[in-house]
Amino acid sequence: MKPKFVFAASIDLTSVCNLDCRHCYLEKRSDRDLSDSQWIERIESLKREHPLLLHAVWFGGEPLLRRKLLVELLSRFRYNSVFSNGLLPLSGLPENCAVQISIDGTEKIHDFIRGEWTFRKTIANMLSAPENRYAVSFTINRFNADCIEETVEFFARPDAPKILGIHFNFHTCRDVSDIFGIEDVKRQEVLDLMEKLHAKHRDLLFITPTMIRDLRPTPRIYTKNCPFNTGFMVSIDSMGNRKTPCWYGESRCEDCGCCLAYEYSPKNLFHPQAAWKLARLFANSR
Numbered sequence: 001m002k003p004k005f006v007f008a009a010s011i012d013l014t015s016v017c018n019l020d021c022r023h024c025y026l027e028k029r030s031d032r033d034l035s036d037s038q039w040i041e042r043i044e045s046l047k048r049e050h051p052l053l054l055h056a057v058w059f060g061g062e063p064l065l066r067r068k069l070l071v072e073l074l075s076r077f078r079y080n081s082v083f084s085n086g087l088l089p090l091s092g093l094p095e096n097c098a099v100q101i102s103i104d105g106t107e108k109i110h111d112f113i114r115g116e117w118t119f120r121k122t123i124a125n126m127l128s129a130p131e132n133r134y135a136v137s138f139t140i141n142r143f144n145a146d147c148i149e150e151t152v153e154f155f156a157r158p159d160a161p162k163i164l165g166i167h168f169n170f171h172t173c174r175d176v177s178d179i180f181g182i183e184d185v186k187r188q189e190v191l192d193l194m195e196k197l198h199a200k201h202r203d204l205l206f207i208t209p210t211m212i213r214d215l216r217p218t219p220r221i222y223t224k225n226c227p228f229n230t231g232f233m234v235s236i237d238s239m240g241n242r243k244t245p246c247w248y249g250e251s252r253c254e255d256c257g258c259c260l261a262y263e264y265s266p267k268n269l270f271h272p273q274a275a276w277k278l279a280r281l282f283a284n285s286r
């Protein structure tokens, strides 16, 4: 899709990572990153190309591996979301950014997916970071779908890190051999559970009843309104090139598990529930 009124961009600041998670779609290569000065130039050209570009979603790799550059580039956008595995220092990021920390289940399951000790290290890091402006991003797959409730209850505990809320996405399969995807019957069970959890922990979950309803049909109907498919969002890889169709690179929209693609669609962005969510997420932004 040709970009139209691009208001958001996802940017792979680096294709390098300090983890090698089992479910990750990204090919990690250290020879594929722009230098600091090339990035600054590329971001300026991107903004010239898309004058309505207000929001950058920083992906990777692990964007905090290039912290100094990241901080410099955050200042060039009104709103920022930084996705991180939460293993590197979190404090001291500017106020115009919401940090989304990936937690993919209880300690045992998260460590199975992301590597030994990663759960404890990430939680300890979140607890030691002073600001209460972290959201958790949970990617639902075949291996963690049964520990969603326990993970939500963990974050509801008073001794858990204070978070703005939990985002859920479903795993997006790279191809038919990808074993992390979940079957449709299981997906419906997960959405039933989401209804139950939303009733109990309304303030902890970003997912809403309308969204749960819209995520149910198969084939996925919401994906045609995805901001990438409607030309309102672009994705940039670590070489500064357009990545199509979206942050996942080559993927099949029929199997898309991305809930952000739903939330950021022009159709849903102005829904009162979505507006409330964004207000919560960016409450600290000036």
Ligand SMILES: C[S@@+](CC[C@H](N)C(=O)[O-])C[C@H]1O[C@@H](n2cnc3c(N)ncnc32)[C@H](O)[C@@H]1O
Pocket: 017, 023, 024, 025, 026, 059, 060, 061, 062, 063, 083, 084, 085, 100, 101, 102, 137, 138, 139, 169, 170, 171, 172, 173, 174, 257
């Ligand atoms: C690619 S990572 C980059 C940022 C950072 N390294 C992290 O782990 O949050 C961004 C998000 O994509 C998710 N992700 C990775 N592979 C995925 C897949 N195949 N389908 C859906 N989400 C995926 C990760 O779990 C993470 O929440």
Ligand code: SF4
Pocket: 017, 018, 019, 020, 021, 024, 025, 026, 060, 061, 062, 085
């Ligand atoms: S930390 Fe993020 S980028 Fe790195 S391997 Fe895991 S999901 Fe992929």
Ligand code: SF4
Pocket: 223, 224, 226, 227, 228, 229, 245, 246, 247, 248, 251, 252, 253, 256, 257, 258, 261
């Ligand atoms: S795979 Fe999902 S996020 Fe990517 S373009 Fe298709 S619908 Fe959008």
